[in-house]
Amino acid sequence: MNPFIPRKYLDHFWTVAGAVNIRIKIIGIVLGLVFLLGLAVTWQVRQLLSQAMYAQLSEQAVAFTRDLAARAADPILINDVYALHQLLQDTRINHPNVVYAFVVDPDNYVLAHTFNGGFPENLSDANSATDDAYEHTTILNTSEEQIWDTAVPVFEGRAGTARLGLSDAQVLQTIDAVTGQLLLTTVMVSVIGISAAVFLTWILTRPLLDLVDAAQAVGNGNFSYRVTRWADDEIGKLTDAFNSMIEALGKADAERIEREQSRVQYVHGVITAQEDERKRIARELHDSTSQSLTSLIIGLKTLEDNCQHCRKQTRVVELRSIAGQTLDDVHTLSVQLRPSVLDDLGLPEAIRRHIADYRKRYPINIDLAVTGMDGIRLPTEIETALYRIVQEGLTNIIRHAEAHTASIFIECSTDKVLVVIEDDGKGFEITNVQHQDGHLGLYGIQERAELLAGALEIESEPGRGTSLFIEIPLHTESAELQENR
Amino acid sequence: MRYLWCLFLVLVIAGCNSTQAPTSEGVSIDLASLQPLPVRYNEGVVPLRVSVAAVVSPRGTAESYQLLLNYLSETLDRPVELVQRRTYQETNDLVESGEVDVAFVCTSAYITGHDQFGMELLAGPEVSGESVYYSLLIVPSNSSAETLQDLQNKVFAFTDPISYSGRVYPTYLVQQLGHTPDSFFSRTFFTYSHDEAIYAVADGLADGAAVDSLVYDFALERDVTLAERVRVIHRSPPFGIPPVVVSPNVRPQQQALLQEVLLTMHETQQGREALQALGLERFILIEDSAYDSARQITEIVGSLIP
Numbered sequence: 001m002n003p004f005i006p007r008k009y010l011d012h013f014w015t016v017a018g019a020v021n022i023r024i025k026i027i028g029i030v031l032g033l034v035f036l037l038g039l040a041v042t043w044q045v046r047q048l049l050s051q052a053m054y055a056q057l058s059e060q061a062v063a064f065t066r067d068l069a070a071r072a073a074d075p076i077l078i079n080d081v082y083a084l085h086q087l088l089q090d091t092r093i094n095h096p097n098v099v100y101a102f103v104v105d106p107d108n109y110v111l112a113h114t115f116n117g118g119f120p121e122n123l124s125d126a127n128s129a130t131d132d133a134y135e136h137t138t139i140l141n142t143s144e145e146q147i148w149d150t151a152v153p154v155f156e157g158r159a160g161t162a163r164l165g166l167s168d169a170q171v172l173q174t175i176d177a178v179t180g181q182l183l184l185t186t187v188m189v190s191v192i193g194i195s196a197a198v199f200l201t202w203i204l205t206r207p208l209l210d211l212v213d214a215a216q217a218v219g220n221g222n223f224s225y226r227v228t229r230w231a232d233d234e235i236g237k238l239t240d241a242f243n244s245m246i247e248a249l250g251k252a253d254a255e256r257i258e259r260e261q262s263r264v265q266y267v268h269g270v271i272t273a274q275e276d277e278r279k280r281i282a283r284e285l286h287d288s289t290s291q292s293l294t295s296l297i298i299g300l301k302t303l304e305d306n307c308q309h310c311r312k313q314t315r316v317v318e319l320r321s322i323a324g325q326t327l328d329d330v331h332t333l334s335v336q337l338r339p340s341v342l343d344d345l346g347l348p349e350a351i352r353r354h355i356a357d358y359r360k361r362y363p364i365n366i367d368l369a370v371t372g373m374d375g376i377r378l379p380t381e382i383e384t385a386l387y388r389i390v391q392e393g394l395t396n397i398i399r400h401a402e403a404h405t406a407s408i409f410i411e412c413s414t415d416k417v418l419v420v421i422e423d424d425g426k427g428f429e430i431t432n433v434q435h436q437d438g439h440l441g442l443y444g445i446q447e448r449a450e451l452l453a454g455a456l457e458i459e460s461e462p463g464r465g466t467s468l469f470i471e472i473p474l475h476t477e478s479a480e481l482q483e484n485r
Numbered sequence: 486m487r488y489l490w491c492l493f494l495v496l497v498i499a500g501c502n503s504t505q506a507p508t509s510e511g512v513s514i515d516l517a518s519l520q521p522l523p524v525r526y527n528e529g530v531v532p533l534r535v536s537v538a539a540v541v542s543p544r545g546t547a548e549s550y551q552l553l554l555n556y557l558s559e560t561l562d563r564p565v566e567l568v569q570r571r572t573y574q575e576t577n578d579l580v581e582s583g584e585v586d587v588a589f590v591c592t593s594a595y596i597t598g599h600d601q602f603g604m605e606l607l608a609g610p611e612v613s614g615e616s617v618y619y620s621l622l623i624v625p626s627n628s629s630a631e632t633l634q635d636l637q638n639k640v641f642a643f644t645d646p647i648s649y650s651g652r653v654y655p656t657y658l659v660q661q662l663g664h665t666p667d668s669f670f671s672r673t674f675f676t677y678s679h680d681e682a683i684y685a686v687a688d689g690l691a692d693g694a695a696v697d698s699l700v701y702d703f704a705l706e707r708d709v710t711l712a713e714r715v716r717v718i719h720r721s722p723p724f725g726i727p728p729v730v731v732s733p734n735v736r737p738q739q740q741a742l743l744q745e746v747l748l749t750m751h752e753t754q755q756g757r758e759a760l761q762a763l764g765l766e767r768f769i770l771i772e773d774s775a776y777d778s779a780r781q782i783t784e785i786v787g788s789l790i791p
Contacts (some may be wrong), residue, residue: 073544352693
């Protein structure tokens with residue numbers, strides 16, 4: 001960890017930097033680099049340039065003044081003030097940097113100058129050449145600029161001193177111009193950099209966005225999707241790996257679907273076999289066992305009539321009663337196994353009878369409401385399944401719910417049938433129950449619903465009763481079939 | 486990351502080392518507020534004003550006459566001021582108007598001054614036991630010219646418009662050949678001092694020039710290379726040496742005092758050093774008749790000022 005930056009700032013930076021997308025990041029990197037470099041170079045160049053230019057200005061001031069001093073000697077000595085004045089004017093005109101030029105005599109009286117109509121206060125005293133120096137430069141401040149004032153003795157000081165003021169305005173102008181040019185270059189390079197970054201980002205993010213699309217497609221179950229491989233770099237390798245993964249997932253999904261189909265077929269087979277078996281046993285009980293019991297009862301009745309006042313009569317009556325009871329039991333068992341009402345009178349009537357049977361046997365109040373089923377018969381497998389679901393639901397309520405009231409609501413519309421089984425029992429935690437092995441009842445309901453492409457939804461809370469919502473779609477063709485029937 | 490920081494630090498340090506624009510020393514001047522220059526009042530003591538005609542350049546004059554001026558100042562116990570002008574005529578004007586007290590003038594300047602406003606002789610310098618000088622006709626050492634005749638249609642440098650050795654005498658020579666300077670030479674120009682005329686010839690700026698023999702000898706002594714760059718093709722007959730004169734306005738007592746100082750100058754060590762700096766031995770009395778030969782030629786040449 002960098003010791004210079006506290007972790008909290010790094011974290012903060014990452015929060016901001018991590019939130020923006022890659023395009024902004026790359027543009028940020030490019031811009032940051034260009035600006036940092038541009039500004040650093042501009043600053044450094046400005047420093048060096050100003051150093052060099054000020055050194056040059058200083059040298060220029062000395063050179064001009066020495067030249068002036070050399071040429072001023074004769075006019076001063078022969079008192080040719082006009083020539084001296086002309087010389088100063090020429091110096092000023094020929095060098096645009098020169099703000100002023102003047103000459104003082106050894107007593108510091110101004111002999112000639114380039115000012116028009118007077119002489120600035122204190123200027124002649126502002127600088128002077130010492131005896132041991134060839135020149136002396138001092139920097140004067142004016143309201144607009146800085147002036148390099150150089151003094152050079154004329155004729156070793158015997159004829160006075162030449163003074164020249166050089167402005168730094170041009171130097172500043174040049175430095176500013178160069179700085180401006182560099183900044184402009186930086187901005188232009190930034191613009192190019194942004195374009196490059198946008199292009200680069202496009203190159204970089206295109207495969208990534210493809211991968212995102214692919215991931216979404218795969219998430220939606222489209223395993224035939226393949227990502228285009230754009231380049232032979234890391235992302236190219238990622239693309240390859242991703243494509244292989246999709247392929248493997250596709251295979252796995254196909255296998256899963258196959259397994260699922262097998263399972264569904266198996267379950268369907270089991271349920272169908274169970275129904276067939278129940279039907280066969282019910283028919284057997286009704287046709288064979290009931291007939292035999294009826295014959296037995298008739299036989300016992302005849303026997304009872306034939307041996308009136310017989311010692312064994314009480315015993316015969318007892319046997320006939322047991323046989324009648326067994327016939328009732330066989331009948332009930334037969335109805336429970338496969339109510340013929342379901343085949344003959346339809347689902348509502350079958351359920352109604354089943355409920356009536358339950359009311360008789362258990363102390364529970366059960367309501368039934370059926371809508372949209374007048375004169376309509378559903379396909380046999382759906383009717384059977386719904387009947388078994390209601391049967392299973394009521395069995396669960398009797399066994400586990402400890403409920404006083406249960407209600408069953410069946411609503412049939414053109415495209416689906418909805419069954420709601422409610423009770424006011426003790427309820428349960430759905431998460432605790434749904435996947436436990438002991439609750440085969442609920443699992444059976446779910447299996448039956450799913451076999452018919454339907455769904456089971458459970459709403460329950462401890463102490464608040466339980467509601468089962470079973471929804472089974474009605475296929476158009478089966479619905480049409482139904483109406484034709 | 487760490488390397489980046491190091492780079493950044495290096496940049497910062499480099500930036501700190503490089504200096505910004507030099508800061509001023511705190512002197513502020515308002516160039517827009519112009520004040521009239523102070524009037525210069527004369528001091529109580531009136532200085533002795535000495536003028537030296539521009540025989541040599543103003544700087545050369547100022548340098549070589551410094552010891553003499555110092556000597557005069559100390560001997561007379563009053564400040565001495567050197568007044569220089571570009572031309573001989575301007576110097577003569579200063580003497581005439583009394584703006585200077587003493588003047589070292591050229592021969593023809595004296596003749597003109599004497600005849601026009603009574604310029605008075607104070608003393609004459611003596612060099613090698615003589616108080617005469619010559620006009621020397623010089624050419625560049627690589628020139629093929631042997632006589633003045635050979636300088637026809639060449640560039641000729643005059644010293645001062647009224648210099649005797651530098652203008653009057655060479656004009657006289659040209660006239661003897663039946664020409665005027667304008668018709669004889671292709672071009673002429675004035676250097677206003679003898680040493681500059683010598684350098685004009687030495688540098689090839691002029692093909693010939695006539696100069697004061699005293700200045701020539703003195704210049705050769707100070708710059709030995711000149712002997713290789715110029716040579717003399719003609720030497721004039723002797724003429725009266727350029728004298729020291731006074732304005733007719735100077736009081737006789739003052740004149741006498743100045744004359745006394747000059748004539749006894751060589752008797753003191755300091756005086757001898759001052760004389761030596763000028764290439765002179767001493768000052769002697771000199772008569773106006775010493776300038777008759779020069780006066781004669783000046784008259785033959787006639788007025789040089791158009």
